[in-house]
Every structure is written in C-alpha cells, then in structure tokens.
Amino acid sequence: MSFKFNLRTVLTAVAVVAAALAAAPYAFAQTIDAAGITITETDTNTLIYEAGNADTFSVVLDEMPSDDVTIDFTLSAGQLGVSPTQLTFTMSDWDQPQEVVVFAPNDGLVEGQQANPVDLTASSSDGNYDGLTASLDVYIRDNLAVNASFEDTISGEWNLIGGASVFDAGLGVAQEGTDVLLINGGSGPRGAIQNVTGLAGVSGDVVTFDYYIAGQNIPSGGVIAAQITTFDAGSPVDTELCQFGTRGTFNFSQDTCALTATAAFDEVEVGIGQQNLGGGLLAFDGLGLGVNADTSLTIAEIAVANGFDNLVAALNETGLTPIFGDPGSYTVFAPDDQAFEDLATALGFSDAADLVANVDEDVLARILRYHVLGSEVLLRDVPLNTDITTDLGRTFQVTTSGPDIVIPFTSGNVSGQATIVLTDIVASNGVIHVVDTVLLPPTIVDVAAATPDLSILVTAVVTAGLDTVLNDNLADFTVFAPTDTAFANLLAEFGITQQQLLNAPQLDNVLLYHVVDGTVLSSDLSDDLVVPTLEGEDFTIQLDSGTQIEDARGRFVTIGTTDIETINGVVHLLTDNVLVPQNPNQP
Numbered sequence: 001m002s003f004k005f006n007l008r009t010v011l012t013a014v015a016v017v018a019a020a021l022a023a024a025p026y027a028f029a030q031t032i033d034a035a036g037i038t039i040t041e042t043d044t045n046t047l048i049y050e051a052g053n054a055d056t057f058s059v060v061l062d063e064m065p066s067d068d069v070t071i072d073f074t075l076s077a078g079q080l081g082v083s084p085t086q087l088t089f090t091m092s093d094w095d096q097p098q099e100v101v102v103f104a105p106n107d108g109l110v111e112g113q114q115a116n117p118v119d120l121t122a123s124s125s126d127g128n129y130d131g132l133t134a135s136l137d138v139y140i141r142d143n144l145a146v147n148a149s150f151e152d153t154i155s156g157e158w159n160l161i162g163g164a165s166v167f168d169a170g171l172g173v174a175q176e177g178t179d180v181l182l183i184n185g186g187s188g189p190r191g192a193i194q195n196v197t198g199l200a201g202v203s204g205d206v207v208t209f210d211y212y213i214a215g216q217n218i219p220s221g222g223v224i225a226a227q228i229t230t231f232d233a234g235s236p237v238d239t240e241l242c243q244f245g246t247r248g249t250f251n252f253s254q255d256t257c258a259l260t261a262t263a264a265f266d267e268v269e270v271g272i273g274q275q276n277l278g279g280g281l282l283a284f285d286g287l288g289l290g291v292n293a294d295t296s297l298t299i300a301e302i303a304v305a306n307g308f309d310n311l312v313a314a315l316n317e318t319g320l321t322p323i324f325g326d327p328g329s330y331t332v333f334a335p336d337d338q339a340f341e342d343l344a345t346a347l348g349f350s351d352a353a354d355l356v357a358n359v360d361e362d363v364l365a366r367i368l369r370y371h372v373l374g375s376e377v378l379l380r381d382v383p384l385n386t387d388i389t390t391d392l393g394r395t396f397q398v399t400t401s402g403p404d405i406v407i408p409f410t411s412g413n414v415s416g417q418a419t420i421v422l423t424d425i426v427a428s429n430g431v432i433h434v435v436d437t438v439l440l441p442p443t444i445v446d447v448a449a450a451t452p453d454l455s456i457l458v459t460a461v462v463t464a465g466l467d468t469v470l471n472d473n474l475a476d477f478t479v480f481a482p483t484d485t486a487f488a489n490l491l492a493e494f495g496i497t498q499q500q501l502l503n504a505p506q507l508d509n510v511l512l513y514h515v516v517d518g519t520v521l522s523s524d525l526s527d528d529l530v531v532p533t534l535e536g537e538d539f540t541i542q543l544d545s546g547t548q549i550e551d552a553r554g555r556f557v558t559i560g561t562t563d564i565e566t567i568n569g570v571v572h573l574l575t576d577n578v579l580v581p582q583n584p585n586q587p
Contacts, residue, residue: 411440
C-alpha cells in the first residue's frame with residue numbers, strides 16, 4: 001500500500017483542528033502558586049549587636065507578579081535599621097532572593113536583650129500582591145550596661161564582689177544615685193550596696209534584674225524566699241514576699257514585687273529567708289550583660305569567691321588552678337555547680353564530687369581546657385556560627401537558640417548544648433562567661449571521622465567493631481593513626497586490596513597495635529622508649545632520623561602531626577606506613 005502526501009490537505013486539517021480547540025470550552029489544568037512573600041533568616045535566627053555586628057535575611061516572592069512589587073519596611077523607631085531601605089521585584093527577577101542587612105544603632109539606653117519586629121508590606125498594581133505583609137523578629141543585644149559604682153558595706157562573712165546591672169526601663173534619670181540592692185543573710189549580718197551612681201540614661205518605669213545565685217548550703221534546685229522591702233527616706237513603704245530559684249529572672253514588675261519609678265525609695269532589701277549562704281554570693285546581672293566583678297581578682301579567685309565549688313575542685317584535682325591565678329589573658333566558659341551535678345548524673349556518678357574524684361585526671365583536664373580560650377573575648381566579640389579554637393585545640397561554635405546564646409557539642413554518643421547564662425565577668429587575667437552545662441570535647445572517633453586523610457582508618461575501626469571502645473568518653477588512649485597514604489603503602493607492600501585488609505581476621509589485632517593505654521604526648525617520647533600496646537606487643541620509639549617507630553618486625557614508620565587531643569586521649573598521625581605486629585604473620 002502506498003500513501004500520497006498532499007501538503008494542502010494537511011494544512012487544511014491543521015487549521016480545522018486549531019479552530020475547534022479555540023472554540024472549545026475546555027480549560028487545560030494548571031497549577032498557580034499563591035502570591036506571597038518568603039523571608040529566610042541567615043543561620044536560623046537574626047541576632048544583632050547594638051552599634052556592633054549586623055545580620056542578614058533574604059526576601060523573595062512566591063509567584064510571578066503581573067507588575068512590579070515594592071517592599072517597604074516598618075521598623076521600631078531608633079531600634080533597627082535596614083539596608084537597602086526598599087526592595088523592588090519585577091516580572092523577570094521575582095524569584096531571585098534579595099538580601100537585606102539589619103543593624104541596631106546606638107540608642108543610648110540600657111535595655112538588655114530584646115526582640116523587635118521587622119514588618120514588610122508590599123505595594124503593586126497587581127492585586128494579588130498589593131497590601132501583602134510579612135514579618136520576622138530580630139533579637140538585639142544591648143551594648144550598654146549600668147556599670148554602677150557602689151560602697152560595699154557588707155559586714156561579717158558577707159562579701160558581695162559582684163554588682164548590679166539594670167536594664168529595660170529602669171529607675172529614670174531622676175532616680176540617679178538611689179541605693180539599689182541590700183543583702184540580708186537571714187539572722188546574720190546585713191550589708192548594702194550604697195550610693196549607687198551611673199543610672200543616667202535608664203528610662204521607663206520597671207526595673208528588671210536577671211539573677212544568678214551561687215553559694216554554700218543552697219539545696220540543689222531549691223527555691224529561696226526573698227523579702228523585698230522598699231524604703232522612702234529610710235522608712236518602709238511596702239513589703240512583699242517573692243519566690244525565685246537558683247537561676248532565672250527576678251522581675252520587680254511582677255504583682256508581688258511591684259517597684260516603679262514613681263515610688264521613691266532609698267534601698268531594696270533582699271532577705272534570704274531561712275537559708276544560710278555561708279559566705280556565698282547573690283549577684284544580679286542585666287540579661288547577660290555582665291556582673292561588675294572586682295577586676296583586681298584573678299579568674300581563679302573569682303571562681304572561689306563566687307561559689308563555683310565543683311569547678312574549683314576540678315581545677316585543683318587536675319592541677320590547673322595555678323594557670324588561672326597567673327597573669328595572662330584568658331576566656332573561660334565556666335560551668336556552674338549544677339552543670340557538674342547534671343554531668344555526674346548523666347555519666348552514672350553519685351554526685352559532682354564523685355565525678356571529680358574518679359574520672360581519669362587527664363580526661364578531666366581535657367574537659368576543662370575545652371572551656372578555655374587563649375585570649376580575653378567579651379561576648380559581644382564572640383563570632384557566631386564560626387569555629388572557635390579552644391586551649392585543647394578542638395573547636396566549638398557559639399550560636400543562637402531563640403533569644404539564648406548557646407554552644408552545641410557532640411562527644412561520641414553524647415550530644416547537648418550549653419546556654420550562656422551570665423557573661424562578661426571581667427578578671428585581672430581575662431573574662432568569665434557562665435554556662436549551665438559542661439561542654440564535652442569530641443572523642444578520638446569524632447576527630448578521625450572529621451579528618452579526610454583518616455577515612456580508611458575510620459572504616460577499618462568500624463569494621464573491626466572498635467569504634468565503641470574509642471568512643472568511650474571516659475577512657476584514656478593514645479592512638480598512632482595511619483593516614484590513607486600509610487594504608488596505601490601497606491597494601492602495596494603486602495600485595496593485598498583494601499577489601500582484603502578489611503576482611504582479614506587479624507584486622508582488630510593490627511589496629512590494637514596502634515593503641516596505647518593512657519596519654520602519651522610527643523613530649524613523652526624519647527629515643528629507644530619501649531611502648532606497650534593494647535594488642536599485647538610493644539614497639540620502640542627511634543629519634544635518630546626524625547621521629548619514627550620501629551615495629552615488632554623491624555619496620556620503621558614515620559610520625560607526622562602529633563598531640564591531637566580529644567576528650568578520651570591523644571592522636572599522633574603515621575604518615576608513611578602501618579605498624580604490623582610480629583604475630584599475626586601478615587595482615
């Protein structure tokens with residue numbers, strides 16, 4: 001059969017079909033996105049510092065408009081600024097996110113941390129977009145604190161070395177010079193912070209303190225009754241009973257503790273009920289803006305005087321106390337006493353004292369050094385979401401969780417985060433930030449997994465089932481870790497593949513020949529030093545031609561990078577081969 005192709009006939013048919021489709025009432029199915037404005041925050045939260053670090057967020061439209069869309073910003077007057085101050089989306093770039101920088105100018109007021117909204121409003125001849133709104137909250141950390149000066153008249157064993165920072169609508173200029181705080185030690189002696197100055201510029205009608213209590217004989221998680229008394233020209237005008245715990249926010253604006261700028265007073269009395277602090281410290285701090293500590297004291301002296309008993313015990317146990325008593329410049333993220341108690345419970349110890357006494361001293365020292373930076377860094381200067389190297393050599397990042405400043409950490413199978421609850425306690429040799437959780441450094445396995453050149457070692461450790469051992473937070477090992485190049489040279493030497501090595505029944509023995517019980521730093525290595533391993537055989541350190549190891553077969557392996565410290569030990573890299581024990585005969 002044959003067909004004759006007639007172009008005129010085909011064109012006529014196409015025209016008929018097209019006309020029929022145009023006249024048909026059928027509408028083809030289609031999906032149209034709803035008009036909207038999407039805001040994406042950088043690093044989850046938008047946190048800025050007044051007169052300091054800015055932050056960014058991006059804005060994009062959800063569907064193509066029929067005309068240009070202009071986005072305007074509504075900001076809290078004097079609190080926020082944005083750049084650019086207006087966005088315009090067209091039909092060609094509506095789906096391209098535009099970045100906005102948000103910052104906080106210096107308003108000269110003491111307000112603490114606060115959340116301020118940024119409201120976005122669209123205008124357009126496109127009715128789907130005209131009048132649409134969106135919003136996000138921006139957290140601002142204040143750059144000002146009331147660094148009030150005072151006379152310390154506390155007698156007897158009471159010695160308040162801290163101070164008071166007032167924020168968020170304080171006493172007002174007219175109240176400058178008013179006494180702010182008086183401590184009463186139950187039936188013991190009383191004392192007062194007197195002649196406070198420096199309250200100018202604090203505006204509004206409510207005084208709020210964020211407090212932190214540390215001291216002796218305070219029941220764990222207990223609640224302390226505080227008697228609040230205001231005075232007018234020395235005569236009591238109001239007495240209320242307030243309840244607060246060992247950490248939190250104590251707000252004079254509450255119904256039971258009302259204190260406004262219109263109430264004239266000379267001092268505020270805080271009675272500690274039936275509790276005996278025994279020389280402890282009650283310190284008030286404006287939302288993490290910092291206690292006005294005695295800057296002549298060292299970090300070690302502040303820790304002792306402020307009742308950081310568990311931290312002090314740990315420093316003494318590890319011999320680190322003198323370091324923080326010497327001249328220098330440090331930043332210490334200091335866990336409070338409850339943080340140590342919580343860690344003890346999590347790790348199966350009866351209490352913090354049991355933890356400090358029984359954890360390996362080297363492990364405890366490495367935990368403490370993970371809380372230390374080698375220079376003084378105030379909180380406003382701490383970079384967010386950036387690796388910060390500690391004295392241990394391991395890093396952590398400071399980030400945000402809502403309004404809180406937190407430090408997440410992972411240590412083997414343990415993950416958590418510490419909240420910074422008190423900041424910028426300045427000492428003569430650095431600064432202290434108080435955290436509510438003990439930070440745990442990464443384990444040997446964590447560090448190896450994060451090192452690309454140790455990928456074969458990690459695979460071998462997991463295959464042999466030794467990852468559980470090397471992930472033990474409280475163990476103490478030294479690992480001589482072969483790099484990928486070292487493994488490649490081993491495979492070539494013995495003529496086997498990587499898979500054959502991983503399948504070898506002797507794999508665990510080969511790996512254990514690289515593990516030593518306890519901490520062996522590079523400074524501990526000496527020529528002809530015989531080192532016992534967990535495999536049962538020894539190897540010998542040779543320093544004649546660099547730093548090398550002579551294994552049980554007389555093979556020489558070079559040690560490269562040394563002293564990579566983790567919570568549960570130290571790692572030294574082997575760069576050119578793998579150690580092989582005498583028995584088995586080959587891997």
